[in-house]
Amino acid sequence: MSVKYSVVERSNPRKPQDPKKFYAQAQGSGEMDFDSMCDDVSNRCTATKADISASISGALITIQQSLRKGEVVRFGDFGSFQIGVRSKGAGTQKDFNTGFIKGARIAFRPGKLLTTMLKTLEYSQVAKLSVKPPVVVKPEA
Secondary structure: OOEEEEEEEEOEOOEOOOOOEEEEEEEOOOOOOHHHHHHHHHOOOOOOHHHHHHHHHHHHHHHHHHHHOOOOEEEHHHEEEEEEEEEOOOOOOOOOOHHHEEEEEEEEEEOHHHHHHHHOOOEEEOOOOOOOOOOOOOOOO
């Protein structure tokens, strides 16, 4: 198995006057949805698909609740999750209030399992995939 990539031409946004260069761009080669993941995991152990689905769903709810409380979630060798925020700056600490906060994001830091996997990837070049046009859903009359 290998990660598929295509080669694309891009300009440097910091130096738009410089000549464009060619870069690798990862190309997806399918998807793994929740149902398929539960099937796959249940085939690797003695737990049923329903057990796996319930366990993963429960873990996701627990992760969400912990993040909402501001906790760092350490998910073993997989990695950790933490809330990060973006804000405008205030002139003084006293002037700062929650209205300066513009949004939040989830920071993921891969653990040993994923960082080791990244070091052992193999790559294969493919043709650039065409961009699929957006699906337009027309309202029913």
